[in-house]
Amino acid sequence: MTLEELVGSCLVFGIPGTHITPEIIQHFRETRCRGLILYRINFESPDQLRKLISDLENALGWKLLVCADHEGGRVIMFRDSITVFPSAQAIGQTGNTPYAHHQGEHEGRELRRLGIDVNFAPVLDVLTEAYSPNIGIRAFGKDPEVVAKMGAARISAMQVEGLSACAKHFPGLGPATLDPHLNLPTIAATWDDMERVHMVPFLRAMQAGVHGMMTSHPLYPKLDSTPRTPATFSRKIVHDYLRQKIGYKGVIFSDDLEMGAITELCPIGEAAARAVAAGHDVVLSCHDMKAQQQVFASLVEAYRSKRLLRKDLEENVQRVNQLQAQRTERFAPPPVTEGRAQEECQEARTLVETICHQSVSVLRAGPSLSPSARTIIVFPRLSDLASRIMIETALLDEISFFESRLKPVGLPHRVHRVAMNPTEEEIRAVRVDMESAEQTLLFVFDAHLSAGMCSLLESAQKSAKRLVVVLLRDVYDAEFVQPGVYCLTNYGFRVCDIEAVLRKIFRR
Secondary structure: OOHHHHHHOOEEEEOOOOOOOHHHHHHHHHHOOOEEEEOHHHOOOHHHHHHHHHHHHHHHOOOOEEEEOOOEOOEOOOOOOOOOOOOHHHHHHHOOHHHHHHHHHHHHHHHHHHOOOEEOOOEOOOOOOOOOOOOHHHOOOOOHHHHHHHHHHHHHHHHHOOOEEEEEEEOOOOOOOOOOOOOOOEOOOOHHHHHHHHOHHHHHHHHOOOOEEEEOOOEOOOOOOOOOOEHHHOOHHHHHHHHHHOOOOOEEEEEEOOOHHHHOOOOHHHHHHHHHHHOOOEEEEOOOHHHHHHHHHHHHHHHHOOOOOHHHHHHHHHHHHHHHOOOOOOOOOOOOOHHHHHHHHHHHHHHHHHHHHHHOEEEEOOOOOOOOOOEEEEEEOHHHHOOOOOOOHHHHOHHHHHHHHHOOOOOOEEEEEEOOOOOHHHHHHHHHHHHHOOEEEEEEOOOOOOHHHHHHHHHHHHHOOOEEEEEOOOHHHHHHOOOOOEEEEOOOOOHHHHHHHHHHHOOO
């Protein structure tokens, strides 16, 4: 292989749109890129996604390593032909490790049928008491042993089905109080802290034979005191510790180098060279074609100038090839019969319902709602997020969703939709409705990050005659809920989560 082909084997790029264009083909040819990550913007239907993958591979004449971020809960990329599982924190709340195993079985089959080779999951970060704006419900919880058991079970099941798992975010992103998508966090944990708590799930993942590990972008000054050196750039953390000391032999992926935590440190081409020097096999640039071109050019130049060594690159490519060799077929076959397909769907639905029944949690005790009292339901317009993240079809019309789910209860209600960051005018209008209603059901989305949502919650606690609060995305928002206000969550905003809390409220 030429130097350019070797470099291209260690790249994963994202692409725009739902079909392959001559520009995309030319871009992959020029960069020799052999890795593809698929997002919501690439998906219209299962058949369309399979065609997109096939068209690109056929045009290029080489096999791609096709990846996805499909964690479940908050992070789901595809709407159809997959099961929408609740978040990892919901599953962790049950304490039932077999649930994580069965989730891995289902997602392994479903994603392989779509042509996915690598799933950048599960999240093995361990939460702390500190507010977590990025990980939160994406993690199984605060107990490293629970996270380790759940993660290993899910990894093993995924990989039995032919889907390579990738544990993230090594050495542990749970304590981060900033979101590395936007800013550069600093985690002050010592090696003892990390090994005693945060690395426990990653060691268990290694024992389970996890095919991939993804690192994290924060600074860890007590692990590597080199200035301006996040884990992504740290040879002490990636090569010396992960590869050498604890002996990880699989593929080490960087997280997306286009994130704000990295771009505030250096240009992306330099970031790619530093990430590879730290010990990564594969680097990700997930959105911007110009950035991807810079990544490729910078790496080629780094090898030509001997800043990076070709023999190390060849070892990286060998590990990537071994990962690719885990599968011989692009698409796993569908169920053998229509009856078996229906059985699989029903098994998955039952699993989701069982998890949600056990995971829905009361965070603050207080009086619940009467099924016969006039009720104002205040709900954020999740449909506004559909251009950025996967929102289930049922939630694209929030009013119809509640009409259908509450019809069996007979609850007299009116739905008041508000923006994700409600304006003062919206809050005033809601307050008037709450004062005239007998009771209020308020759904809160990210009061920590949305000043308007926080103000809405504060107003509701002053104005509502009787109030129940449901936290949709961030359980840390419970700190804003006053004692005596009934507050519950199912650790997410998916249909299954909302249905679970409604059943809990109305005892159905």
